Amino acid sequence: MPAAGDRNWFGRVRPSWSLARQLFVLQVVVVAVVVLAGAALAWYDAQQRNEDAARDKVVAVSRTLAAQPAVRDGLTAPNPTATLQPLAERVRADTGVDFITIMSPAGIRYTHPDPTRIGQRFLGHIEQAVAGQVFTETYTGTLGPSVRAVVPVYDDAHRLVGLVSVGITVQVLTAALREQVIAMVAVAAGALLVGGLLTYLVSARIRRHTHGLRPAELSRMYEYHDAILHAVREGLLLVAPSGQVTLCNDGAAVLLSLDPAETEGEHVSELGLPKSLVDTLGSGRTVRDEVHLTDERVLLVNVSQIRSGDRDLGAVVTLRDHTELQALSGELDSMRGFAESLRSQAHESANRLHTVVSLIELGRAEEAVAFATAELRLAQQLTDRVVGAVGEPVIAAVLLGKSAEAGERGAEVVLGAGTEIDDVDVEHIDSRDLVTILGNLIDNAVEAALEGPRPRVEVTIRSTADGVLIRVADSGPGVDPDSAQQVFQRGWSTKDDGRGLGLTLVGQSVRRHRGSIEVHNDGGAVFTVRLPPGSDGAR
Template identity: 30%
Template sequence: MKDNKWISKLSLKKLTILLVLISVLASLVSSALFLHYYITDREREVLTEEIRNITRVVAKDTRVINGLTEPSSDSDIQRYASQIVEDTDLSFVVVLDNDLIRYSHPDEDYIGKQFSNTEDASKALNGKEHFSRNVGILGEGTRFFTPILNEDGEQIGVVCAGIIQENVNQELWDAQKRLYFGLSIGLCVGLIGAIYLAQQLKNILLGLEPREIVANIMERDIIIDSVNEGIIAVTPEGKVLLSNKNFIKLMKLAEFSGDSIGGGELDPDIFEVFFKKVFESGQPVLNQVIVVNQFEFIVNISQVYIKDSVYGAVATLRDQSEMQQLIRELSGTEQYIDSLRAQNHKFMNQLHTILGLIELRKYEDVTRFIQILDADYHREIGFVTEKIKCAAIAGFLLGKVSELKEQGVHLQIDPDCLFADMKMGEMLHDLLLSIGVLIDNAKEAVIDSKNKQVNFFLRYNEDENVIIIEVQDTGVGISEELMDLIFERGFSTKGGSRGYGLDAVRSIVKQYNGIVDLQSIVDVGTVFRLEVPYDRKGRGQE
């Protein structure tokens, strides 16, 4: 506790700035470390890739190849190598023949002499490229060796190009300077943001420090608890903003059955009695008598506004039971009031009973019913997935069951269904399309019927290698004159831009050399049966 005394002495503004700065600084430092290593690795990758690409370009240049083939033109190699060094970030480009004799070098005194590290350069004489990091004449550096081949594909030399470590370090530092500059800007922005945030918090809290706010709240509670009247303030949603002990005492005297301000929420019945009318009408209640369980209050209620918007309402309550009792007896209205109170009491008891059951969580019947529904639902899912192993079809059918159920139609899946898994492909897509059309048509056929049921059957007959799909409805049926027309494109008994579903089904079945069978009895129902040949083994379960 002693270690934290200095924190408690800080003002809210200083404490906010300090916390924000610590957060920003920690974030920037962690980001800087990450970016530092990232930039370092990235720069090294870029430099090595640049060295490799330039070295390969030099090795394929005709001036280099001709210079090695015709030694009299070696000065062209030196000029070309010097130009490459001047135009790029490389520190050196050295061309060697097969005897590792230099044809170019940043220091011309070394031209015509053998390469300093013959062991390293010799590795490229076998036609293979390689990187190396060694100390050479110009100092420590990274270099890349690549063979030089003539037009016949024979190796006639080696190109060695690279950059000294001093230049590498300079490149890395140049890249990191931009990073540190950006982080410095971020720190400055964080400082400005911290100062701005601290000032805004100060303004929101009306310039008060946290300890001052706590003191004011304690003083407020002492003052409102010393008032003889009951005080309660709530939001339009019933959240308690303020209350005193006398309000709770008055609710107990009125023998109110609920928890008046439990969990920071005003009891819905109390809210309705005192505040509902005020929030609905927007008019204050002044010195009005309100009776709660034969206990009378003189109530004043007014809305509270913040920036022209309703923030809540505050009510003050006074006990006026004895005075009002005497007035009622003298005025001869007791009998009438008792009658009204009896009706009100009966109604309130009914509400309290319902509310009590809910508050006491007596949901046994509801819970049991939900559990039964849940069990039925899971049994249905288990049945479908057990019988139909193809996930796409099973999921599609379960979706259709829910869809039809919402529309008051029962989709019954035959317990004799049996269908193996099938890989996603054109045929599975065609099957889903056909099933969807048949079920949707059956649904529309029964939507106006008394018995709204659609039966579905799907089975793969392994003996005959045929898929059987059957959809039966209890609709109005199809007359004989329409039996031959319903498969024609554009024909529909529903009218409009319809009549394409069954045509598509017939085309699909015909494509697989299957058959479509239709049986219908007017006012009884219709059965569509599809038989589609399918060699599951021959297609590898496609």
């Protein structure tokens, strides 16, 4: 039974061989086969070369002897052996061949390394030589198997007077080949040793990178890894220390409006992301729940730096979509402010009512009517608009709530002369985006107006040929012209404290509806938003 430690994290029994070990054995076998095959080919080539060299040598010696006048004269002498035997033995010793046999055309030996063989018939084929050809063969004679050549000998009249055969025994060739084989075996053993060592180093490296896992486990891990990356809704990025994106899952591609196939391998600065997000991804610091805005979304970003020992592996970036949550939070804040303003108005109304009652009790009815009329003029105007509105109660509700909230802070919110709330068509505009745009512009204007001597905010809303126009002007100090293009970036605020998010959300909502927003100074800051007709907020 396998021990508990023999089971992997999938609950299966671990096979005995890991991927690294299998590759090691496979590589060793491949190296061994290659080395042995190379050695065999080298041995075969050496054998062929030795035989070819032996044939060339015996042919050359045979031709040289056949051309010697002493050989021709000896063959025609009364006692050929007496003349030719010493010559043949001397040449044999000088050339290193194993035998030199000079014979008659009929194949009767006149010379031989073993004198007792003289006078006997030559063992081998001589027909081709008798016919005038030089030929070689491997034949077993009195000295054993040998590579031999047979050459005809002619006199001055070109008559065949004898034959010369020179041979080298196979035993000698084998001995010479054996020395070469020993050298080849030594080289092959060295190559096998070096190949095995290199294979072991490669195997160790693979084992370190695969953590000793087997092929089935690696395949299953990849399948799970791929399935998880495509299944999770949260965005996931892996960013190398150099800033290149090494992994981008489907969630990140959707949240950042990227193409995964074109994202991986690119630097974060080349993806068209907001500068603040690019700076965060390339900062090398750990980030927890940091809010970043793109053209269409509010993202919650987490960045974790990863290391392996002393190596910096880059960062893991997770992205969560907080667009809906941010919109709902803004709407909730607006509704909370509206409720608070109603509470404040109820409290103030009670005080005013007591004042009116007291004036009436004192018999000063005209003063009571004038006081009530003056104090409630703006509230009544907005209330009438709320009651009378049909398709645009959100606008009137936001105006009513914000005016009451501003009044408590000492600022006045008034409607511009060109405001036509009842005629504004906002059915194509998402109510949450409308609350975001109008609410944040008024809040920002009130903050700026409170810095002036007479805090006042003027709101104008009407339909135009280009859609819906929203203009919010304040009596504050205005906007620095050099900062006019930065007011919609995250971190800008009228307090210059780096925490501004409202105007950034305004810009995002306007872009989502394919609208435009402008800012200029006219006494104070004037923000103008234009939302084209038919824009539905879908990109």
